[in-house]
Amino acid sequence: MEKTFAIIKPDAVERNLIGKILERIEGNGFRIVAMKRVLLTLPIAQGFYHVHKERPFFKDLTEYMCTGPVVLLVFEKEGAIKAWRELMGATNPADADAGTIRKDFAIDLEKNSVHGSDARDTAAFEISYFFSQTEILS
Ligand code: CMP
Numbered sequence: 001m002e003k004t005f006a007i008i009k010p011d012a013v014e015r016n017l018i019g020k021i022l023e024r025i026e027g028n029g030f031r032i033v034a035m036k037r038v039l040l041t042l043p044i045a046q047g048f049y050h051v052h053k054e055r056p057f058f059k060d061l062t063e064y065m066c067t068g069p070v071v072l073l074v075f076e077k078e079g080a081i082k083a084w085r086e087l088m089g090a091t092n093p094a095d096a097d098a099g100t101i102r103k104d105f106a107i108d109l110e111k112n113s114v115h116g117s118d119a120r121d122t123a124a125f126e127i128s129y130f131f132s133q134t135e136i137l138s
Contacts, residue, residue, distance in 0.1 A: 001138070002080040003033065004117050005126035010068035011111035013037070018071055021114065024101055025075055028087055034074040034127075034136045040066050048129055051122075057110070064110055072130045076138065081123055084116045 008021050018037075025032065040048075045062040052058050077083060089100025093112055096103035106112040117123035127136070 001076045002078065002120075003074055003076045003127060003136075004080040004084045004123050005130070006073040006075065006084060006117075007065075007115040008071035008073070009111065009113055009115060010065065010070055011107055012105060012113040013069050013071060015105075017105055017113065021101060021105070024087060025073070025084075028083070030075040030077045030080060030084070031138075032073060032075045033138050034131050035071065036130075036135075037069050037071050039069050042066055048126070060110060074127050074131060074136055081117055081120065085118065088114050088116050 006025075008018055012018070012021060022032070042062060045065040046053070046058075049058065049062055049065075052061065055061075075084075087101060089096030089102035089106075091102075091112060092109045093102040093106035094109075096106070101114055102112050106114075117126050
């Protein structure tokens, strides 16, 4: 069973959208196998988004991710990585399809409510960055 990693970002946590987003995840056939609500520190956010460190939005992105609690999640189903990206919708909510989480809940490109791994290698890195093996209960 394929696992993917997700974050419910500060804008969504702040607006009490955790339950609505988890409902979409479970309603679309994913099984949540690990979850925690935490406040990221800047070094942790910078390490997580290290692939973007040369991008002009890196500073704003990493600072934004520390503005309030986030929910870290691992969930699984067949083809979970692609399926979660489809359920999230395009990175910029202005481009997201109807019925996707970002179309329905996101505010803008930065406050886009959710993150998801984009490939198997990034999913493996992102899961292990936040969760130990003993915290993932399939
Ligand atoms: P996420 O899926 O968490 O991965 C990187 C994040 O950077 C992305 O969602 C956006 O919230 C944020 N971001 C800000 N500006 C841009 C941009 N110009 N292109 C892509 N991502 C951006």
